[in-house]
Amino acid sequence: MIRFHFIIKKNNDDKIISMEKFWESIEFKNKDFNQQRFSPFKDKLDLFYICLLIGLKTENKIPVEQFEYAQITDTWTINLKNKSKARDFILGMFLSVLVKDNNNDKSKIQKIINNNLDNNNDNKLSESGMKKMHEYSFGGYCKLLNELDYEPPGTIVVLMDKINKLLN
Numbered sequence: 001m002i003r004f005h006f007i008i009k010k011n012n013d014d015k016i017i018s019m020e021k022f023w024e025s026i027e028f029k030n031k032d033f034n035q036q037r038f039s040p041f042k043d044k045l046d047l048f049y050i051c052l053l054i055g056l057k058t059e060n061k062i063p064v065e066q067f068e069y070a071q072i073t074d075t076w077t078i079n080l081k082n083k084s085k086a087r088d089f090i091l092g093m094f095l096s097v098l099v100k101d102n103n104n105d106k107s108k109i110q111k112i113i114n115n116n117l118d119n120n121n122d123n124k125l126s127e128s129g130m131k132k133m134h135e136y137s138f139g140g141y142c143k144l145l146n147e148l149d150y151e152p153p154g155t156i157v158v159l160m161d162k163i164n165k166l167l168n
Contacts (some may be wrong), residue, residue, distance in 0.1 A: 002130055004048055005069040015150040023047050024060045024098045025152035026159055039156050044072045048137050054139030056077055056097050062139040064131060094133055
């Protein structure tokens with residue numbers, strides 16, 4: 001699972017809509033009279049990242065084995081990686097959640113970091129780290145869907161309000 005993925009469906013749970021369907025409702029589209037022209041979401045990884053933030057903030061993770069999923073990309077987008085350097089913040093937040101219960105035990109913390117990072121991969125994550133990151137992103141997605149009554153948001157404003165509520 002060295003690539004980033006989108007949920008197709010959750011096994012035995014028909015309420016969970018695909019991330020692709022959700023994406024289509026929030027993706028930036030420069031069309032007249034369309035609320036999506038105000039969307040800040042221009043890359044599929046933006047949705048993955050928002051869901052990851054929600055999962056990390058709420059400490060909500062769901063094992064990837066509960067889902068069917070499809071590949072979206074194998075690397076961070078240019079905006080997350082180079083322009084904004086957000087990748088480094090994302091990895092920092094991810095690791096802080098993973099190590100938070102180790103009470104400054106340097107050997108345990110180092111082991112967690114070593115098990116989850118891999119500098120030889122462009123995304124800087126090991127296979128284990130990528131799996132854990134997906135668990136948090138998928139958990140965050142399900143949490144967001146619950147806030148939206150398991151439907152894509154009607155408007156970008158509704159979506160941003162729900163994201164704000166979950167992150168505060």
